[in-house]
Amino acid sequence: MTTTTIAGHELEVNEEGFLTHPEQWTEDLAPELARLIGLELTDAHWTLIRFLRQDYATEGETATLRRVSTRTDTPIKSLFALFPGKPAKKMAYVSGLPKPKGCV
Amino acid sequence: MNTTKHLVVLGAGTAGTMVVNKLRRRLPADQWTITVVNKDEVHDYQPGYLFIPFGLNTPEQVRKQTRPFIHDGIELLIGDVERVDTAANEVRLTDGRVLPYDQLVIATGTTPRPDQTEGTLGIQWHREVGEFYTYEGAVALRDRLDTFEGGRLVVHITELPIKCPVAPLEFAFLADDWLRRRGLREKTELVFVTPLDGAFTKPVASRTLGGLLAEKGIIVEPDFMVERIDQERQVLVSYDEREVAYDQLVTVPLNMGADFVAASGLGDELNYVPVDKHTFLATGHDNVFALGDANNIPTSKAGSVAHFSVEVFVDNFLEHIAGRPMPHSFDGHANCFVESGHGKALLLDFNYDTEPLTGSFPIPKVGPMTLLGESRANHLGKLAFRHIYWNALLPGRPLGLPAEMSMSGKNPA
Numbered sequence A: 001m002t003t004t005t006i007a008g009h010e011l012e013v014n015e016e017g018f019l020t021h022p023e024q025w026t027e028d029l030a031p032e033l034a035r036l037i038g039l040e041l042t043d044a045h046w047t048l049i050r051f052l053r054q055d056y057a058t059e060g061e062t063a064t065l066r067r068v069s070t071r072t073d074t075p076i077k078s079l080f081a082l083f084p085g086k087p088a089k090k091m092a093y094v095s096g097l098p099k100p101k102g103c104v
Numbered sequence B: 001m002n003t004t005k006h007l008v009v010l011g012a013g014t015a016g017t018m019v020v021n022k023l024r025r026r027l028p029a030d031q032w033t034i035t036v037v038n039k040d041e042v043h044d045y046q047p048g049y050l051f052i053p054f055g056l057n058t059p060e061q062v063r064k065q066t067r068p069f070i071h072d073g074i075e076l077l078i079g080d081v082e083r084v085d086t087a088a089n090e091v092r093l094t095d096g097r098v099l100p101y102d103q104l105v106i107a108t109g110t111t112p113r114p115d116q117t118e119g120t121l122g123i124q125w126h127r128e129v130g131e132f133y134t135y136e137g138a139v140a141l142r143d144r145l146d147t148f149e150g151g152r153l154v155v156h157i158t159e160l161p162i163k164c165p166v167a168p169l170e171f172a173f174l175a176d177d178w179l180r181r182r183g184l185r186e187k188t189e190l191v192f193v194t195p196l197d198g199a200f201t202k203p204v205a206s207r208t209l210g211g212l213l214a215e216k217g218i219i220v221e222p223d224f225m226v227e228r229i230d231q232e233r234q235v236l237v238s239y240d241e242r243e244v245a246y247d248q249l250v251t252v253p254l255n256m257g258a259d260f261v262a263a264s265g266l267g268d269e270l271n272y273v274p275v276d277k278h279t280f281l282a283t284g285h286d287n288v289f290a291l292g293d294a295n296n297i298p299t300s301k302a303g304s305v306a307h308f309s310v311e312v313f314v315d316n317f318l319e320h321i322a323g324r325p326m327p328h329s330f331d332g333h334a335n336c337f338v339e340s341g342h343g344k345a346l347l348l349d350f351n352y353d354t355e356p357l358t359g360s361f362p363i364p365k366v367g368p369m370t371l372l373g374e375s376r377a378n379h380l381g382k383l384a385f386r387h388i389y390w391n392a393l394l395p396g397r398p399l400g401l402p403a404e405m406s407m408s409g410k411n412p413a
């Protein structure tokens, strides 16, 4: 666990850089977190980020790729276009949520 | 006046069979009827599917008739569930029959769905595009392997969760062993394709199992989310446009709960019933439970989990119908034997809060089975389990294995 400063906020992150306290996340952090992994946020990204935050609040865990896809009506292909390579991980990272548990 | 109540159980697989047999002994026959619905007359020992392609189990060893496993005083109906009407407390079957219930248990498991990945059900299905998650698939794959002469043998997981998440790895280990014995290993590239970033979902186990893959020269293709199978070019294509070529593919299709679950408004995006993870009571309902692979609890979908769950459920259920709070809480306990080839196996033991442990099982410090280490006793344990399954587990006889995970004799890895 280390402490780091992002967009003027002092935050605790784990060894992979994920926020350890999702409640420390605010909307102004997202563009900065996105920049750190080479992304620039568009409205399409924001729709997904807001869904992830709201779903985490009710479910207590990070939505899987499939859940994001069905609940937001976004084809998985588009999720890969918006968050290239590892969409599930990258969406969680930008949204300040724990990495989705590879299902057991 | 004392009116008779109805318990209806959907699915007579591992969980459904155990639960009706156990509850029949505990529920007075003049107060409760028990009905169990299953879509066909056969009961398969699914872990045996893994061994069929390598000739280690025969098809006859893993398939039996359902009816003899259902005890007297329980009504077994063969039929396909179409819908549950939770407002009316009724189950509808596709043939029009309607079953009223006071308490409902959904135990219809999860099923491989090759129809969900484009290009799977082409002319190569059950040939170059094989699978071992069904009886028919396992038998067809045995015949394919019989004529295999080398090339690229690709073992592939479409998406998690799947039942028995270690089974694809075991398949790869057993294939490595089998190819060596046939003198084909040198002529074969054995590839393991997974949507995960490593060999398994739990970090500690992933390290141990990843080590075994490397040791056996099995190539791992991680973070691979398949979009379609192109049978003409014999490649798997991922969403980010990577390709993996195969001569013989062994795929594990997307696993999904039964369609009636979604049609009844009881399912999540994969048709699993959201439940309280400690009591299995369906979210938002007071008389609907879901047991075994059919629910969404965050542990492995495995027969061992179904077994431990039923133990906890039966005692709770008796309190619940008496209007009292449910006293027991399921801890997510799972234990999985992992066949590692060469007559050896590992044993993983974990729950909601604990990573797979090292140590021995079931007797602390003595074994005979070692947790997270390879041994021959583990392998024999896995093979012997088929007999325990048919003769003790399904009839609901006590096995003497505690449902709750015990930490004695185990060392956190």
Ligand SMILES: Cc1cc2nc3c(=O)[nH]c(=O)nc-3n(C[C@H](O)[C@H](O)[C@H](O)COP(=O)(O)OP(=O)(O)OC[C@H]3O[C@@H](n4cnc5c(N)ncnc54)[C@H](O)[C@@H]3O)c2cc1C
Residues within 6 Å of the ligand: B010, B011, B012, B013, B014, B015, B016, B037, B038, B039, B040, B045, B046, B047, B048, B049, B050, B079, B080, B081, B082, B107, B108, B109, B110, B132, B133, B134, B163, B164, B167, B258, B260, B291, B292, B293, B294, B301, B302, B303, B304, B305, B306, B335, B336, B337
């Ligand atoms: C290849 C393979 C290897 C495995 N290895 C292991 C292992 O080593 N260890 C382990 O613990 N577990 C293992 N498992 C997993 C284990 O078999 C399952 O987790 C277990 O059977 C789950 O029990 P269940 O009762 O929830 O579902 P099931 O046993 O699958 O039963 C579901 C039942 O519901 C019926 N049904 C479904 N839909 C309907 C419908 N609409 N109407 C009527 N009936 C319906 C089905 O016919 C079936 O009888 C393995 C599974 C596979 C496929």
